[in-house]
Amino acid sequence: MSIDVASLTMDAIASGLRSKEFNAEEIAQAALAFAEAENPKTNAYLTFASERALATARKVDAAIAAGTDPGPLAGVPIAVKDVIVTRGVRTTCGSKILEHYIPPYDATAITRIEAAGGVLLGKTNCDEFAMGSSNENSAYGPVRNPRALDRVPGGSSGGSAAVVAQGTAVASLGSDTGGSIRQPASFCGVVGVTPTYGRVSRYGLTAFASSLDHIGPFARSVRDAARLLGAMAGKDPMDSTSAAAPVPDYLAALDGNVKGLKIGLPKEYFTGLESETGALVSRAIDALKAMGCEVREISLPHTDYAIATYYIICTAEASSNLARYDGVRYSRRAEGADTLGEMYKKSRGEGFGAECKRRIMLGTYVLSAGYYDAYYLKAQRVRALIAQDYAKAFEQVDVIASPVSPFPAFKIGEKVADPMAMYLSDIYTITGDLAGIPCMSVPCGDTAEGLPVGLQIFAKHFDEPTMFRVADAYERSRS
Amino acid sequence: MKLTDQEVRNIAELANLRLGDQEVEAMAHDLGDILTHIEKLNELDTTGVEPMAQVLFAADPTATLREDIERPSLSNADALANAAVSGGGYY
Numbered sequence: 145m146s147i148d149v150a151s152l153t154m155d156a157i158a159s160g161l162r163s164k165e166f167n168a169e170e171i172a173q174a175a176l177a178f179a180e181a182e183n184p185k186t187n188a189y190l191t192f193a194s195e196r197a198l199a200t201a202r203k204v205d206a207a208i209a210a211g212t213d214p215g216p217l218a219g220v221p222i223a224v225k226d227v228i229v230t231r232g233v234r235t236t237c238g239s240k241i242l243e244h245y246i247p248p249y250d251a252t253a254i255t256r257i258e259a260a261g262g263v264l265l266g267k268t269n270c271d272e273f274a275m276g277s278s279n280e281n282s283a284y285g286p287v288r289n290p291r292a293l294d295r296v297p298g299g300s301s302g303g304s305a306a307v308v309a310q311g312t313a314v315a316s317l318g319s320d321t322g323g324s325i326r327q328p329a330s331f332c333g334v335v336g337v338t339p340t341y342g343r344v345s346r347y348g349l350t351a352f353a354s355s356l357d358h359i360g361p362f363a364r365s366v367r368d369a370a371r372l373l374g375a376m377a378g379k380d381p382m383d384s385t386s387a388a389a390p391v392p393d394y395l396a397a398l399d400g401n402v403k404g405l406k407i408g409l410p411k412e413y414f415t416g417l418e419s420e421t422g423a424l425v426s427r428a429i430d431a432l433k434a435m436g437c438e439v440r441e442i443s444l445p446h447t448d449y450a451i452a453t454y455y456i457i458c459t460a461e462a463s464s465n466l467a468r469y470d471g472v473r474y475s476r477r478a479e480g481a482d483t484l485g486e487m488y489k490k491s492r493g494e495g496f497g498a499e500c501k502r503r504i505m506l507g508t509y510v511l512s513a514g515y516y517d518a519y520y521l522k523a524q525r526v527r528a529l530i531a532q533d534y535a536k537a538f539e540q541v542d543v544i545a546s547p548v549s550p551f552p553a554f555k556i557g558e559k560v561a562d563p564m565a566m567y568l569s570d571i572y573t574i575t576g577d578l579a580g581i582p583c584m585s586v587p588c589g590d591t592a593e594g595l596p597v598g599l600q601i602f603a604k605h606f607d608e609p610t611m612f613r614v615a616d617a618y619e620r621s622r623s
Numbered sequence: 624m625k626l627t628d629q630e631v632r633n634i635a636e637l638a639n640l641r642l643g644d645q646e647v648e649a650m651a652h653d654l655g656d657i658l659t660h661i662e663k664l665n666e667l668d669t670t671g672v673e674p675m676a677q678v679l680f681a682a683d684p685t686a687t688l689r690e691d692i693e694r695p696s697l698s699n700a701d702a703l704a705n706a707a708v709s710g711g712g713y714y
Binding site: 244245246248249341342355381384385388446448449451452453455456463467470474476477485488489490492493494496498501502504505506508509512519521522523524525526527528529531563564567579580605 | 631634635637639640642643649650653654656657658660661663664665667672673674675676677688689697702704705707
């Protein structure tokens with residue numbers, strides 16, 4: 145019997161396991177075989193965790209045979225971005241500097257997914273240390289977008305978006321610091337969710353910018369993404385920044401009822417975007433209106449300052465977080481240095497790629513003596529203004545809708561020569577991270593060339609249920 | 624805003640990064656571009672605005688602390704499994 149992994153939903157897996165149409169080991173075998181065969185097209189997986197996947201699947205089958213609940217993710221093949229550590233499974237962070245790193249422990253998100261019956265299939269390619277918007281900054285080569293192989297899948301979680309679009313995993317995990325889940329989700333035509341800051345433990349997520357980093361799910365439907373988030377979310381004693389707020393039943397929120405919900409359209413997010421992207425997003429908003437949502441224009445007046453704010457804060461934090469890759473505690477050590485200082489400099493100079501170096505340099509500069517107040521402190525003050533913009537907007541509306549990116553997936557190589565142009569493409573996503581609010585991308589159609597476009601939905605802190613309700617209702621209206 | 628090659632080399636020294644001559648030149652250009660964009664923040668008067676260091680939610684000051692209970696940690700062998708060289712003179 146052949147299992148078509150590319151079309152499996154979590155509900156289909158659950159009912160197939162119940163009816164004994166297949167078992168979890170058969171799904172894992174089919175998923176691994178399909179993923180290994182298809183991967184050369186996209187370069188989305190860096191490492192397969194075959195033994196671990198089959199072992200987890202057998203545990204699920206044993207639980208079912210024993211009549212115990214195998215968990216809400218039983219048998220679901222899940223891929224994980226290679227910045228999230230996995231015990232015994234190589235974790236490179238897309239960097240040469242960690243080429244041979246095999247973590248001795250699991251991230252909490254991984255532990256929880258496996259406890260819920262989820263099957264870790266493998267690790268996905270990404271921009272080096274999650275720094276990038278196109279996946280071209282990986283030391284292991286770019287990922288190709290499954291929807292258009294000459295184009296980028298977005299970044300930095302490009303591999304995680306691509307495997308879900310390609311069908312080589314049913315769902316996946318990414319990380320989002322400035323849009324690294326939502327932007328690739330929109331470019332690849334899948335659902336991608338950045339939960340509230342602190343909603344998912346970051347224990348075991350390789351730190352990039354700690355005040356902005358999130359773990360979140362990718363899936364082919366809002367329902368599957370909501371289920372995966374529910375299995376990972378909640379307080380973790382190993383991460384003091386994880387939130388104590390109780391985790392609601394996200395699936396219960398998917399009732400299709402959005403009548404009377406107020407949706408804000410921030411006027412600053414509808415300028416400077418490509419017309420086809422704008423038209424598809426407007427059509428999605430019309431569909432929500434037709435379902436009874438009230439739509440009104442709002443303003444997030446500090447949007448224009450978000451990129452400058454973000455690239456100060458994230459690089460400052462990155463320069464500090466990446467100090468640990470020094471050829472001693474982690475990472476490969478350069479040969480032929482005579483002093484300790486030389487060894488540090490040489491190991492880091494050889495190990496990091498261009499974008500990481502750029503961000504470490506910028507971060508070091510903005511934190512250096514005499515500049516701290518002018519840059520870092522200033523950026524933290526503007527960050528507060530950006531967060532206040534959202535707080536004020538949410539006094540008037542329940543959710544906010546916007547495009548995810550000003551344009552669909554661009555060609556591989558098109559923007560690599562101009563880092564500033566690449567940074568500017570994050571304009572619609574980074575404010576969500578700066579404010580720490582939940583936000584997501586849900587597919588809203590394709591351009592004439594067949595390139596997917598995403599609708600972005602933002603909600604109040606911890607109001608993932610309303611965000612999912614709107615996204616799910618919209619998704620249903622399209623099918 | 625423009626950075627000189629010497630300024631770039633000074634920052635690289637602080638960051639413990641060895642950069643080649645070509646990298647220094649490209650870095651001076653790229654950082655200059657980004658810093659020029661960043662100057663935009665000076666348009667804003669932020670007097671009296673509290674800096675936001677972290678996304679915080681209302682909670683008890685000790686809510687983020689766990690009970691101080693002894694737990695097993697990684698074994699020596701696990702902790703050193705990735706070390707290229709261990710033992711005499713290393714760890």
